[in-house]
Amino acid sequence: MxxxxxxxxxxxxxxxxxxxxxxxxxxxxxxxxxxxxxxxxxxxxxxxxxxxxxxxxxxxxxxxxxxxxxxxxxxxxxxxxxxxxxxxxxxxxxxxxxxxxxxxxxxxxxxxxxxxxxxxxxxxxxxxxxxxxxxxxxxxxxxxxxxxxxxxxxxxxxxxxxxxxxxxxxxxxxxxxxxxxxxxxxxxxxxxxxxxxxxxxxxxxxxxxxxxxxxxxxxxxxxxxxxxxxxxxxxxxxxxxxxxxxxxxxxxxxxxxETEINVNRALADAGFLKIASPTRDSFEGVGEGSRAFALDPARIYVNLRGRYPRGCVDPGDRERVARDVAGALQDLSVNGRPVIRSVFSREELYAGSRIAEAPDLVLLPRRGFDLKGRLAAPALVSRGVFTxxxxxxxxxxxxxxxxxxxxxxxxxxxxxxxxxxxxxxxxx
Missing domain, CATH: 3.40.720.10 (Alkaline Phosphatase, subunit A)
Structure with missing residues (x-):
């Protein structure tokens, strides 16, 4: 043998x-x-x-x-x-x-x-x-x-x-x-x-x-x-x-x-996120009235009532809010260049018993745009040491x-x- x-x-x-x-x-x-x-x-x-x-x-x-x-x-x-x-x-x-x-x-x-x-x-x-x-x-x-x-x-x-x-x-x-x-x-x-x-x-x-x-x-x-x-x-x-x-x-x-894009700043500018006093070791800066926030790298979570302490979106409205966020981010541009290549819902990407823990949306950027989930970024665009x-x-x-x-x-x-x-x- x-x-x-x-x-x-x-x-x-x-x-x-x-x-x-x-x-x-x-x-x-x-x-x-x-x-x-x-x-x-x-x-x-x-x-x-x-x-x-x-x-x-x-x-x-x-x-x-x-x-x-x-x-x-x-x-x-x-x-x-x-x-x-x-x-x-x-x-x-x-x-x-x-x-x-x-x-x-x-x-x-x-x-x-x-x-x-x-x-x-x-x-x-x-x-x-x-x-x-x-x-x-x-x-x-x-x-x-x-x-x-x-x-x-x-x-x-x-x-x-x-x-x-x-x-x-x-x-x-x-x-x-x-x-x-x-x-x-x-x-x-x-x-x-x-x-x-x-x-x-x-x-x-x-x-x-x-x-x-x-x-x-x-x-x-x-x-x-x-x-x-x-x-x-x-x-x-x-x-x-x-x-x-x-x-x-x-x-x-x-x-x-080429450019870092601070997704939470984009959400704030579009009216979906209210940023209070962020800390380095939590997202406690997600303020009252926030409908969505982003974790690295470009994972979007709807701020659901009952799931998060200051959640304000009823579970029945989750998909509608996710669609609204997707539409706003799909149109995001910097100096006339579109930033986002694709916006996926969790149902498009994932299947299985752990899907309830998944982000509501995930973004894929266009070439050169590095998406970041910093909560306290003061501007949409930034540049770090990474090339x-x-x-x-x-x-x-x-x-x-x-x-x-x-x-x-x-x-x-x-x-x-x-x-x-x-x-x-x-x-x-």
């Missing part, structure tokens, strides 16, 4: 399809170029909203947010305007490796898997893990990870004040991640090895203009980070057998930020499997297709 196929899955957080094509063909990532020649590369659609916690939750469960229940990095506690931050225990659909009882997995740095929990294999949780002790299962791995200098994440705060210090920290975090991956790959028995590099997202937020402009003073540093990843991809590829499944993917794409923003329609998916003909890989996949492909590739 032939050996059972294994799966190697590598995530490159926030890496757009067009970067993969460019760097694979121009010599920046020669190992990636060689790997792509062995399988099928597709442009992939992300989740809506196109943020990592939602996209990775969809990737690992194969379910839409209406089932898995993750809609953003930050929600409001029931019956309040106080923030809550979803963790792994809030994911209401199991990740695929937990539904494969005879399959042993090594899960390294996958966002949304903190705190780590008992499983058949090993986990080192990813963003937004707070400490290594709770991010690691089983616990006996902690001393070895500490010896390897493992880092959960780069110190992104450095990017706001000293970009060169940020780049040094980014590369040190990457090297520590690779050391840990080598250790786990060699030491552990695994059927699935699933690793994500998340520094690519952090790098693109601060320096995506360095990808777009070869004359940028840090274009070389941007490219060098991907060269380091490429070196490890070549090393990792040597462990992949002829009948094994190899998947490379990103959770969303990236593009240049890159997430995009919905330019993630990538690469699959190499002897069990999956290229014709049976979706021509236009979305992140929810990944689980089924992994299950099929492992079935052989």
């Amino acid at each position: 032939p050996p059972r196929p294994r799966a190697v899955i590598v995530g490159l957080d926030g890496v757009p399809h067009r970067l993969i094509e460019r760097y694979a063909s121009d010599g920046t990532m020669p190992n990636l170029g060689a790997i792509l020649a062995t399988g099928t590369l597709r442009r992939m659609a992300s989740s809506i909203p196109e943020i990592s916690c939602v996209a990775w939750s969809t990737i690992i469960t194969g379910r839409n947010p209406g089932v898995h229940g993750i809609y953003g990095f930050m929600n409001l506690r029931p019956g309040t305007y106080q923030f809550s931050f979803p963790a792994f225990g809030d994911l209401k659909a199991p990740p695929f490796w937990e539904e494969m009882p005879d399959t042993r997995a090594a899960i390294v740095n996958i966002p949304g898997t903190y705190p780590a929990r008992t499983m058949n294999g090993v986990t080192v949780s990813g963003f937004v893990a707070l400490d290594l002790a709770r991010a690691t299962y089983p616990k006996h791995l902690i001393p070895e990870l500490e010896r390897l200098g493992y880092r959960i994440d780069v110190d992104a705060a450095k990017g706001h004040s000293d970009i060169d210090a940020f780049l040094r920290d980014l590369d040190a975090t990457l090297e520590a991640r690779i050391r840990a991956a080598r250790f786990l790959l060699a030491r552990e028995r695994w059927d699935i090895f699933f690793l994500a590099f998340t520094g690519t997202d952090r790098l693109s937020h601060f320096l995506f203009e360095a990808f777009e402009n070869d004359a940028h003073p840090r274009a070389g540093a941007f490219r060098a980070h991907f060269k380091r990843i490429d070196g490890y991809l070549g090393e990792l590829y040597e462990t992949v057998g002829a009948d094994d499944l190899l998947v490379l993917l990103s959770d969303h794409g990236f593009d240049l930020v 890159g923003m997430h995009t919905h329609d330019d993630a990538f998916l690469f699959v190499r499997s002897s069990a999956i003909p290229p014709s049976e890989i979706p021509a236009a996949p979305w992140v929810g297709d990944v689980r089924a492909l992994v299950e099929r590739g492992l079935a052989g």
